[in-house]
Amino acid sequence: EAGVAQSPRYKIIEKRQSVAFWCNPISGHATLYWYQQILGQGPKLLIQFQNNGVVDDSQLPKDRFSAERLKGVDSTLKIQPAKLEDSAVYLCASSLFPGETQYFGPGTRLLVL
Amino acid sequence: GESVGLHLPTLSVQEGDNSIINCAYSNSASDYFIWYKQESGKGPQFIIDIRSNMDKRQGQRVTVLLNKTVKHLSLQIAATQPGDSAVYFCAESQGQGAQKLVFGQGTRLTINP
Numbered sequence: 001e002a003g004v005a006q007s008p009r010y011k012i013i014e015k016r017q018s019v020a021f022w023c024n025p026i027s028g029h030a031t032l033y034w035y036q037q038i039l040g041q042g043p044k045l046l047i048q049f050q051n052n053g054v055v056d057d058s059q060l061p062k063d064r065f066s067a068e069r070l071k072g073v074d075s076t077l078k079i080q081p082a083k084l085e086d087s088a089v090y091l092c093a094s095s096l097f098p099g100e101t102q103y104f105g106p107g108t109r110l111l112v113l
Numbered sequence: 114g115e116s117v118g119l120h121l122p123t124l125s126v127q128e129g130d131n132s133i134i135n136c137a138y139s140n141s142a143s144d145y146f147i148w149y150k151q152e153s154g155k156g157p158q159f160i161i162d163i164r165s166n167m168d169k170r171q172g173q174r175v176t177v178l179l180n181k182t183v184k185h186l187s188l189q190i191a192a193t194q195p196g197d198s199a200v201y202f203c204a205e206s207q208g209q210g211a212q213k214l215v216f217g218q219g220t221r222l223t224i225n226p
Binding site for chain 1: 121147156157162202209213214
């Protein structure tokens with residue numbers, strides 16, 4: 001069974017630029033999560049989708065971050081404009097149903113200069 | 114809550130010895146706990162979980178112990194191998210299974226040959 005796929009794996013941008021990350025969850029997984037992991041810390045949940053609907057985006061900085069999962073499968077996370085403090089690894093995870101074990105992708109490492 | 118920063122707690126053990134990684138959680142209402150392993154450049158990988166109605170659960174070479182009285186969780190790894198070198202995170206959740214996970218800071222486990 002293929003795992004969670006993410007791209008790109010690395011991205012370097014300058015502050016105030018925009019960037020987008022892509023995630024393809026495990027086939028059949030209805031629930032999709034985006035996390036931000038700052039160096040030396042544990043992952044922090046940004047947003048949770050159930051199919052194509054948002055379940056929880058309480059920790060998403062909505063002035064600059066947006067995410068969508070239009071067809072209930074793939075998802076994109078966008079940052080516009082990026083700030084220096086956005087430098088982190090952005091992890092996507094999926095689970096079969098809400099409350100089931102989350103499986104993580106390899107992450108996208110973002111460096112904002 | 115956990116302290117933040119670049120300096121993860123570290124644990125060094127000899128290959129073949131048993132490892133014990135500790136985690137203090139913050140929310141007394143948490144009822145689901147999970148351990149993840151994160152190798153360099155990879156996403157977190159599920160190891161084992163436990164619900165609050167249990168105080169011990171065993172997997173292959175791993176055991177999780179839960180002490181709700183002092184809000185303490187531990188992960189024991191038997192006969193530690195070089196492939197066990199990684200950062201280990203505990204995470205907690207309240208009332209929603211593996212949703213709304215709150216991750217701790219993590220502990221870096223290093224195996225000495």
